[in-house]
Amino acid sequence: MGHVTIAFLGDIFAVPGRRVVQQQLPTLRADHEPDLVIANAENACRGLGLSPDLYRKIRGYGIDAITLGDHVFREAKIVEVLETPGEPIARPANLPASAAGREWIRIEPSGDRTRSVFVITVLGRVFVSLPSDSPFTTVDRILAALPEPDPIVIVEAHMEATSEKAALAHHLDGRVAAVLGTHTHVPTADARILPGGTAFITDVGMCGPYDSVIGRDKRAVVKHMSTSMYTPFGIGEGDEALCGALIRVDEATGRAVHIERIEYRADRTQPPFAGQGGPRGETGASGQQR
Ligand SMILES: [Fe+2]
Numbered sequence: 001m002g003h004v005t006i007a008f009l010g011d012i013f014a015v016p017g018r019r020v021v022q023q024q025l026p027t028l029r030a031d032h033e034p035d036l037v038i039a040n041a042e043n044a045c046r047g048l049g050l051s052p053d054l055y056r057k058i059r060g061y062g063i064d065a066i067t068l069g070d071h072v073f074r075e076a077k078i079v080e081v082l083e084t085p086g087e088p089i090a091r092p093a094n095l096p097a098s099a100a101g102r103e104w105i106r107i108e109p110s111g112d113r114t115r116s117v118f119v120i121t122v123l124g125r126v127f128v129s130l131p132s133d134s135p136f137t138t139v140d141r142i143l144a145a146l147p148e149p150d151p152i153v154i155v156e157a158h159m160e161a162t163s164e165k166a167a168l169a170h171h172l173d174g175r176v177a178a179v180l181g182t183h184t185h186v187p188t189a190d191a192r193i194l195p196g197g198t199a200f201i202t203d204v205g206m207c208g209p210y211d212s213v214i215g216r217d218k219r220a221v222v223k224h225m226s227t228s229m230y231t232p233f234g235i236g237e238g239d240e241a242l243c244g245a246l247i248r249v250d251e252a253t254g255r256a257v258h259i260e261r262i263e264y265r266a267d268r269t270q271p272p273f274a275g276q277g278g279p280r281g282e283t284g285a286s287g288q289q290r
């Protein structure tokens with residue numbers, strides 16, 4: 001047995017996020033040769049939700065598995081994808097059992113890897129408006145039921161509070177390969193391996209425009225926050241980057257041996273940012289940003 005290398009990308013945010021993934025993922029793949037690339041795509045469609053068409057488009061960029069967060073059902077048609085057997089897409093596991101979609105997915109990495117990788121995403125309950133069950137007991141329950149002894153498990157902590165993410169990571173230390181934070185759209189500098197062998201980072205950041213307020217048009221958000229007047233939030237533009245984490249997992253133990261933060265900045269002189277062929281611009285809907 002060897003090691004399985006997994007790239008996990010943060011929330012793909014609207015057109016700028018889709019463009020930077022399309023442009024930079026081939027470079028990431030050439031640099032790190034991941035066996036598996038996972039991305040959160042809850043903000044892919046105008047900043048809120050994921051449509052079936054965009055699900056297929058993003059998969060076509062080279063993303064092997066997709067997760068969703070609190071915006072999981074904002075594009076209602078995604079339910080048909082969530083309910084299609086075998087589609088590699090996970091909804092937050094700690095939603096009601098009756099919600100559409102799967103609590104965990106099982107992915108077979110490419111190449112000569114011998115182990116499956118299980119992916120679970122859970123919502124936080126601190127400063128996250130969508131009601132959800134305990135992420136702690138939800139992951140405990142799923143780990144006890146996975147159909148493989150000592151499985152390789154990636155847990156996404158889709159949470160606002162840094163404390164909740166750290167607590168979940170320590171709760172799961174030694175039992176999963178990685179706990180990777182998303183949702184704030186801001187990368188953190190704390191990637192490390194915990195004492196029990198679980199890789200952890202508070203937030204991998206987003207794939208999107210960083211010259212913005214967490215993806216939204218900075219002028220609109222500044223106006224709203226500085227005046228308290230209603231202001232529609234468009235999509236930000238500029239400083240696009242693909243952000244995520246790279247994890248290497250020992251297939252024999254299911255524990256991480258390496259984690260690093262990864263960031264690939266867009267080349268705005270090249271397609272799909274320049275010239276033809278990229279997704280057309282969108283103005284985006286107003287609403288909650290993360
Ligand atoms: Fe979110």
Ligand SMILES: [Fe+2]
Nearest residue numbers: 011043183290
């Ligand atoms: Fe998000």
